[in-house]
Amino acid sequence: MERYIYLILLPLGGAFIIAALNAAVKSRDTRDITSDIIANLITLAMAGIALTSFGINGSYSVGGWPVPLGINIAADGFSILMLATVNTIAFCATLYSINYMDQYTSKSHYYSLFLLMLTGMNGVLLSGDLFNLFVFIEIASISSYALVGFGTEAEELEASFKYMVMGGIASTFILLAVAILYSSFGVLNMANISQAISVSSQTPLLKFSLFLFIAAFSIKAAIIPFHAWLPDAHPAAPAPVSAMLSGVLIKTLGIYAMTRIIMNIFAADVSILAPLGIISIMLGVLLALGQTDMKRLFAYHSVSQVGYIILGISLGTPLGILGGLFHLVNHSIFKSLLFLNSGAVAYRLGTRELNEMGGLNKVMPITGGTSFIASLSIAGMPPFNGFFSKLIIILACVQSGHPGFALWAVAGSILTLSSFMKVQKFAFFGKLAEKHKQIKEAPLMMSISVVILAVLCIATSLLVLPKVKNIVLQPAVDAVLSGAGYAKIIR
């Protein structure tokens, strides 16, 4: 269990070491290089720790205090799956930042904030205590607010402020809901509250707190009536941060926390979320069709794809949850890849307008190729991971007696395909504009990072094989399905 401590300790320590170096070292080049090295080593180590810890479940009492008194760190299948995803994507994003962040002035501040955001996310995934969940959500959110406004241009600041107000309201809701739970049961430990709720009746106060939680996490996950901040905030951030935000942050803070609290603590019925998922799928993709800004289009697709995940999880059947979680992993991989690609294009071209691109496959073959793979994955084409997860979700819809949902999901998938054909046609195929003839391929580290993600896009489709699935996905599904059985994690 000690290994999970390091997932929080390493990025937090790294963030402050980089901050201290930033203050102590005078020369800017030395500062940049050392922060590059430190951040990449830390994320590499964390990806290593997270990827090797499948199957190591348990609970750890911090400070040696037994559970209802002290706080604890708890890991089950679901959190381990999420940890592996988050830390892998984080490693790719930091690798990518080595070259990409050269265009900004203060690289070391960026790494500090990035590692703090990572601390927050790992903390959310590992926390076994409701108030600590809130604190880690806030750590991740506050650093992401700062990262969204990192370029300090007018649009970025506006997006950051919008995100901050929405996120602030969500956090206040979470705090209020936690306070209500504490007033009802007198404990903050998630396992103990789960036990207490399963024996008590559903009072109006508990229902109110569940409502607050759902509203708050819907804002954080950008499910459709609460999505207003996402299409502004995600494009405004630097590309690796967009990849982190769209790829893993909305899932950790939104979907993971929501699933954990609704399914494991309240053990409540989640079918109310299915219509929200459907609305997100359709509206997200319809809004995306009209966009010409590359990153904005991807951001709307995030709303749509999160709808698939919510739809899968809200079916409540083992197959539906399997599909939802599988799509969660897949979406974090291909959406980060798409955002990193858009960053590479913007790095060389200086624009994100689709109308000004064209024929980029000739000058940027790696970026073009990987983004082609990612586009096919997100649209659900057979050899890639997106196909399998969408297929499982659609099958689960039919199996659980909601063929209408399945129809909408298929329609959303077709619209996604058409939208990404548009991206491919405008940006990477077609005629190369005369002024873009001199453009080179993206720098080495950026290319390595996108190639890793593209390989993962194909490799994760192997997760449907029963042998791999039983190690990686099945424990997560079991953990979600076990409902109030989560309480068993504390001995």
Place this chain on the structure above:
Amino acid sequence: MIYVMCLALFVVGLYGICCKKNLIKIILGFIIMDYAVNLFIILIGYRKNGIAPILDKTMDVNKFALSSVDPMPQAIVLTAIVIGLAVTALMVAVCVRIYERYGTFDITKIRKLKG
């Protein structure tokens, strides 16, 4: 009754965020909302005629536990206040930068983004 007043304060803050057009007033609304929640948490641990949860040499532990207020919400509120401080400071900093760029605090004039 006093819980209802807490909720009223919360709603006042929410109203400020939703309906005001000035950035500073939005921030104030956020602060009010934050403090309503903090007040609520403090009230959870309150006990009528309770004593401060500080153990002294002269006190008996059992008697102390019967008469002191719950220290846990106070610890929570302290943390929540620190988090609120961080968010508020960041909000104000961004707000100042927005003023630099746009020259106004009016959100109806800050409209470079569509969504």
Place this chain on the structure above:
Amino acid sequence: MNDEKNISSGMSEVVKTVCNIVEGFIFVFGCYIVLYGQLSPGGGFAGGVILAAVFILIMLAFGKERVLKIMPRKRGAFIEALGALSFLAVAWAGLYVSGIFFKNFIPTTAASHFKLMSGGTILIYNIAIALKVMAGLFLVFFVLSITRVILEGDKLKMVKKQ
């Protein structure tokens, strides 16, 4: 404008004199709050805020030149990171020494209860937090105060002054 000059050179003579007398006392009081945090109300955060108030007071009364002599921005940022790092280091030392993260590994005896050293590692945590909060809060105040609105023509304009 006229009042800009006044701000940069600080407030009136009365304020400066009183500030000179009071600042030491406030500093000592802040240290007391930090050190006795585990025994009485207070602790790292509250004490750190009081310590930051000393710097803010000096800055308000004398202008930022004098406070930058004591605490330049780089030094503030370094102290802040140092505070956080030492907090983490002590937490990790718990893992290293006694095998449990955040373990209070400094032994305390019943005889030492209600004395200064009875908290074990809590005292070190408090000092670390105080350093972090002091530098952090001061820097927040400082960074927010270096932009200033001035009247340029008939338009308000914001300038940044280093």
